[in-house]
Amino acid sequence: MTNKKYATALGQVLELSLLVNDDMTQSLARDGLTTARAHLLWELAQRGPSTQRVLADALDVSARNITGLVDALVATGFVTREPHPTDRRATLVSFTEHGAATARALGEGQQEFADLLFAGMPEARFDCFVDGLGEVLDRLRERLQADKAADTDQPPKQPEEAHA
Amino acid sequence: MTNKKYATALGQVLELSLLVNDDMTQSLARDGLTTARAHLLWELAQRGPSTQRVLADALDVSARNITGLVDALVATGFVTREPHPTDRRATLVSFTEHGAATARALGEGQQEFADLLFAGMPEARFDCFVDGLGEVLDRLRERLQADKAADTDQPPKQPEEAHA
DNA sequence: GCCTCATTGTGAAGTATCATCACTACATGA
DNA sequence: TCATGTAGTGATGATACTTCACAATGAGGC
Known part of the structure; x- marks a missing residue:
């Protein structure tokens, strides 16, 4: 669904x-x-x-x-x-x-x-869009943060798929 | 504002x-x-x-x-x-x-x-985000469409700033 | 059939971006 | 003064993409 x-x-x-x-x-x-x-x-x-x-x-x-x-x-x-x-x-x-x-x-x-x-976008729609956008961005940033941290933990080794 | x-x-x-x-x-x-x-x-x-x-x-x-x-x-x-x-x-x-x-x-x-x-995003927020996203996308596509049309009108000449 | 012209794809060569390695010049702390 | 780290660069090469020229083929007029 x-x-x-x-x-x-x-x-x-x-x-x-x-x-x-x-x-x-x-x-x-x-x-x-x-x-x-x-x-x-x-x-x-x-x-x-x-x-x-x-x-x-x-x-x-x-x-x-x-x-x-x-x-x-x-x-x-x-x-x-x-x-x-x-x-x-x-x-x-x-x-x-x-x-x-x-x-x-x-x-x-x-x-x-x-x-x-x-x-010219209706204010309610705009605000709501920005809210959603903010949340999506937060999630993305968090993930990149985590990825980068994982990389620097074991820098030269193979990253060993942590997201599964 | x-x-x-x-x-x-x-x-x-x-x-x-x-x-x-x-x-x-x-x-x-x-x-x-x-x-x-x-x-x-x-x-x-x-x-x-x-x-x-x-x-x-x-x-x-x-x-x-x-x-x-x-x-x-x-x-x-x-x-x-x-x-x-x-x-x-x-x-x-x-x-x-x-x-x-x-x-x-x-x-x-x-x-x-x-x-x-x-x-896990609240449904209301998600729907609203998608609505806003759709509108923004429509505007962008329309603009690119217009740009491309303007380009093919006078292809080799300088585009002569039409958006001002 | 023959000639012309358009279309499909490619070779050669050039440009721009970015990465790696080795290196110079300088700073800093013992 | 000496060892070690830091700021920046030269040389070199990989990759993506562009432009120009061109060969091979198709397609339509006569």
């Missing part, structure tokens, strides 16, 4: 994820950005000038990867690299004017996107 | 999309699949043996790209290529045993995932 309902709902969730990701990817591409680079800009906007290590931890990618992302963003004029004032190993990544403006524009683009999705 | 609510909700939607896509990507990787290849398997399961052209249209990618995807799936033993019985230009792509079994397993994996997201 509910199996069927769940499957349909999951289908919707999957389609939503696909469409949203596609839309985002395309809209970012118009600014010369990829998902990863936009994510980096976003974190930079939240944190202000940061070392690459901090960004690597924030994006949960390797240090080497951050170098590549920052290289690309420097080459396209979104951010600059400066030596860290106290730690001569580290570099500080900061916005250029262009980068800061782009980050703001991304925020505004999201606003527009939110309007597209929600504007 | 509602601006703030919308922005928060959009944040949730974006996070959901990210997490779901990550989870899917990882779970597919365990089967040696990428998103595109899994999508191809899925279409093949829906349609039965198909020419590459049909698959290309279904996935909305170029013919060249389908060749690559099918190459990979043949190399990993999920599908086979056979000459088309009547059109000697075309090839028919069909499941191997392994491919069919994997496609079934993907379906079951989705069932599990759906349970993770929804099982």
Whole structure:
């Protein structure tokens, strides 16, 4: 019974994820950005000038990867690299004017996107949707948390299917 | 006011999309699949043996790209290529045993995932969530439809920002 | 039958993203 | 000053995907 309902709902969730990701990817591409680079800009906007290590931890990618992302963003004029004032190993990544403006524009683009999705929706339906969404998200986060914990417990061994 | 609510909700939607896509990507990787290849398997399961052209249209990618995807799936033993019985230009792509079994397993994996997201959720909340989700999806699809139409109207010229 | 044109699929080559390994330069604490 | 850890990078390669050119075939007009 509910199996069927769940499957349909999951289908919707999957389609939503696909469409949203596609839309985002395309809209970012118009600014010369990829998902990863936009994510980096976003974190930079939240944190202000940061070392690459901090960004690597924030994006949960390797240090080497951050170098590549920052290289690309420097080459396209979104951010600059400066030596860290106290730690001569580290570099500080900061916005250029262009980068800061782009980050703001991304925020505004999201606003527009939110309007597209929600504007004019009956309030009760919207609230209820958000409630459900929150719960689903909690469950997902919890699961990922658990997965990550299991991974770090026995890092190099085979994960040995714990969810059965 | 509602601006703030919308922005928060959009944040949730974006996070959901990210997490779901990550989870899917990882779970597919365990089967040696990428998103595109899994999508191809899925279409093949829906349609039965198909020419590459049909698959290309279904996935909305170029013919060249389908060749690559099918190459990979043949190399990993999920599908086979056979000459088309009547059109000697075309090839028919069909499941191997392994491919069919994997496609079934993907379906079951989705069932599990759906349970993770929804099982035990109060019925009222679930229904309401699905309603909202449906509306949001409709809006998204409509917009993509419009975008695609606008693109094909003036294909090679600059799209000339119609959404402002 | 022959000619033209459209369609199906592929080879070659290029680009972008990301991962791994080895390494330099620097920091830190004993 | 020495050992050890940390920040970042060069070299290299894997993978996904794109573009361009092209061979093989089908299909319709004459």
